[in-house]
Structure formats: structure tokens, C-alpha cells
Amino acid sequence: MESVVERKFAVEIIYNGITKKVEVDGEEQVAAVLQKAIAEFHITQNSHLLSLYRQDGSLVPENESVERAGIKPREVLLLRPNAVKGGNGLLKLASGVLQETFRMLRVCGRGECECAVYWMGPSDSDLVNGVDHPLHQRSAFGYEVNDRWLTDLWNRLASSRRSIKAQVHTHPGEAFHSATDDTWPIVAQEGFISIVIPDFATGQVSLKNTWIGRLREDGRWHRLGSPEQAICRV
């Protein structure tokens, strides 16, 4: 006799101590289940920060189907805030990216001009595995990216399914985000990372003394306490 695996079944989701049953389909994305749960509990505030957790403390991956995530009928899942989401995940920096970044900034800036590069990677992941150096005008007090180069870049990104993960630029002295930096990021999406390197990147090849910020939903920049809050090495 063939065993039949039910495709549709119910799971129990807990929020604020209350348990509700939610119907799921094995092929459904966990992200969709999460949205159902959020709707079931009528959560309207900061719902984007919520995730589903198993009773063993592990996070249920949202980019998997219910079946692939291993969710079983009647399984109890906890709906609770996930700080990871607030941070939009960590950028995973491939080997050599940081060295290449400093090399480009130093060669172009020559210790006397500001310069910028963009960290690039596949659109569907947090991986950073390339550095793009834009055509730009430069001075000791700023840089301006060439419009035509920008248009070409967007075309290239679309065809290669890659995206800009972070902008990195130099300042003459101290690392900070200027009003211009605040207003004109190359990507104005929530979670975008901006890094400012002091002393025209002539110092140590490290993000230790840099300014690192993340763009918030309200368009303001949130300065991060350390590079580890935005970036990890792979």
C-alpha cells in the first residue's frame, strides 16, 4: 500500500502566548506562511521584523518551501521578532574584496582626492564578490559619478543579475557621512550599506576605523557600531 503524504496540513503558531492553527501547503514558501500568521494575529506594527522559530530555537528559513524546510503537520512554531531582519542580513565579503577596494581607492585617489567604489554581487544573495570603480570626477572635497557610466552600469546589472551591495568612498581626514552622502546614495533602498574610509584609504587595509551606516526605512542613515554588524568574511 502506498503511503500518502498530505500536502495540506495545519501547523500551530504561537504569538504573545496565544496559539492559532494555520493551514499550509507543502509547496508553499515559508515566507507565505509567515504572512498568513501575521495576518491571523492582525499584526500591523513592525511585522517585517517577525520570523518563525522552531521549538529547538532554530529559525525557519523563509526562502524554502514548507516541505524543504521540514515543517511537519501539527508542528508548533513561534512567531517572534528577529533582529536579523532588522539588519537585513550580513554582507558576505569574498576573499580579496577588501584588498581590491583599498587598492582602487589608493591608486585613483593618490592620497589627495576622494574616490568611490561599489561592492557588487549576485542579486539573489548577500555575497559581495566584485568591486566596480565608477568613472567619476574627483577632488579633495568630493567626487561625482559620470551619468553615462551610471546608465551603462544599470544595464549591465540587469543583464548579469547582479546588484550593488554597498558604496565605499574615501574622505580626506575623519570618516563620517556628510549631508551629501546622506542625500545621494547610489541605491536608496532600505538596508543599503554605505562605508566611508578615512585618510583617502592610505591607512591599514581594514574596516576598523571606517564609518559604516545602513539606510533605514524612513530614509535616514543608522550608523552601525562595528563592521561586524553589516559584514562578515567568507
Added chain:
Amino acid sequence: MNALEQLGRTILLCRDYSSDTVSDAQICQRFQSVRVLCAADKLNLSSRSGQTCLTTMVALLSRMGMQVSLAIPETSMIQQQLPFVGPLLRSSLLASSNRFIAGATVQQDDSRHKPDLIFVLGDSGIEDSSSPTWRLSGQEWCGRITQETTHAPSWASDWPIGAMVSAALAAGEAFKYVMRCLPLRNHEDHIFFEPSVASNWDFGSIGIREGELDLGEVDIVSAGAITQATLYALLRVPALRMRGRVFDDDVTAATNLNRNMLSVVSDVGSKKALLVASRCSPNFKFTPMHQRFSIEESRVQELAPYVLVGVDDIPSRWQVQRCASGVLIVSGTSHFSISSSCHVPGAPCSGCQHPVDDLGGPTAIPTISFISFWAGLAMAVRFIRHAVGAPYLVGRQHLWLTPLRMDQPHAALWSPVVPIPNCPVGCLSSRRIST
């Protein structure tokens, strides 16, 4: 300084569910208009646990701005019940009127006003129970409240944890009463605020040897709501001693009074580290460090074998974890829930538990007395258990508790902490899975 300002964070928490048509002043007024009668007889107040249960309940209710009346006999304080001061229990509770929140009075019951809610300790008798009434009972490590008329045992134990559990359960019921009086944004959200006919919580019983309990050296990072609740709880444990440092660069604000269990109105403006160290003296010998904890500090002097972290700032938790070589206990709150975890060398660390900074920025955090208290109490229990060699097993490394509907089977979830490959601390446990 007024109650609206002092209850600002409590009002903010209510905003999670209250209708936008209600003003802050109306929410504040709703809390202040609640009358709670606390009743107990001499027998139930003749133990440390009974006195702790009553004082904790009064403190938690007052810090929500409520009006408390007492139907209790005068009796001697068996032990200090800070921040209540004085040799007599009833007198010191009455003297706390307006000391926690402006307008939150503690008065002797005169039967002129019908209470909205009644809380009765153990098997104490009560004349009138026409208002919703709960009996508070418990044992060393567990507490219970019930509306049922079944017999509740009297308070007799010296050990105070269960007493504080039942006080916190009672405070939760009082809070839900206020929420039921407010219009909610969504009618179905009433489910979170339904009264519990009976609820209980058990931290798990362990044996404690009689005599002095010396917890040794401890460093405390943050002297805010969580660690004040922890120290409030530990101060009530008989013959408990410890020493160490308290790090905090902040001063007490009016908005802290709704939850900082060792602080009173006159403390506003005072340095938190200094306040905590002086209030815990002479039982606990703390050196106040009016500064943020830094890695440099740990180079000057290594962190103590036990570190209690109550700081909200997640990167600060990572920093402490990087420097800690012993047991790290972290507690925090998130709206109506608490998170409490313990991290020993080699096990998944607090970076695995809280991997990325919350980017909300320095905005006002919604909090309320009894939620912060649960977080601190859970930390105190973990600390004691470790110190006496009976820590929770791995499956209870993390506690996620929502003390609203403690009558529900999933009000709390214990779980292990799962190591993550991108642990910001880079702990041993995370490195093992990365390789």
C-alpha cells in the same frame, strides 16, 4: 514631573493594541483610575515569602500608576524589602505612596471605594469579594494565582522566588484589566488580554543548602530595569552575598520609574550605577562604574566569573561576550515578551542568540513594570542556579516568555541556543559549525 511622563513607556506599550482614537492622557488616566485591593492576614505575612509577595505586588502595581489599598495588619518587617524602608511592613508600604509614580497612592483600605480588582495572599480571609478576586499562592520556586475558590495554602517559606512569581502574575492580570477597559485597534486582539482564571509558573525546584549563599564575584553591565529587577529579587534571598562592579553611564530618568525596581521619584537625575551600588549595600558590595563597559576596561581588569547583561544595545552584548571568560547571563524584553539566556564557554554565545543589531535606533522602547520584572527574575534564577551548581540543561538555554496569558500552554518556550555560522562574536561554537 508628572505621571504622563513617568508612564510614557507603559503608554507606548499599550499603543501596540490600543485604538488611535485614545490619547496618551486617556491611557494614563485609565491606569491611574484602577483601584486594587491587596489583602492578607497575619499568618500569611509572617514569612519572608508572604512579605515579599505583597511588597513586590504593590511595587509592580504602583509602577503602573494604579491606586493600591491595603487590608493587612501591621507587622514587623522580617527582612529589608527595598526600596520600601522602615521596620514595619504596612507603614513602609503606605509610605511608598507617590514614591514610584506621581499620583500612584498606597492607602489603608477604608471600604469607601469598591475595588476594581482584589488580590488575596494565600488562605487569608476576605470580607467582600464582589470584585474579580485572585488568590496568590506558591512555593519556593513556583507561584500561582487563581480565581477559583479552592483552598490556597498560606505563605510560609523563607525562599522568595515563588512569591515574586505570583506577584508578577497578579500584576499581569491588573494590566490586562486596564487593556480591557481601553478601545483596541482590532477587536480580536482582546484575546491577549482576557483574564486568567488560574495561572502558574514554575522555574524548577532545586535544593539550596541552609546558611550563607555566596555568589562570589559578578560584573553587571547596565544598571537599568532588567538588572534592577534581578538585584531586587536577589536582595530578598536569605543570606545571599556577592560583590563586583556595576557598569552604566546613564542617569535615572523620569521615564525609568515605570520599571526600575530599585528607583524612586527622588532618584531622578542620579547616576544609575551609583544608585544601584548604594541601594544594594551592605548585602552586596558593588563598585559603581559610571561608564559604559568597554573592551579597554576588560584589559585593565578581567571580567568576573559571572556577568549579568541587561543592556538593550546588542553590539554591547557582543562586546561583553567577547571579553567574558565565565558565565554570561543576558535578559531583555521585546514588547510583551522577555528573552533570557545563559552562555557558558564553549556553548552557543549571546552573539548566536542576538546575531545582528536592531536598527531601530535610539528610539523610546515600550516597557512596563511586570514584563521587565519577569526578565530580571529569570536572570536572578539562572544566576542562583549556576552559582549552586544546578544550571538549566542545554534545552533550557533560552527562555522566551510572554506573561500575558500565562494560563495558555505556550506562554513560555524553552529552547537551546542554536550556533550560527555568522556569529558576530565568532564564538567557538559557531566556528565549529563553520568548519
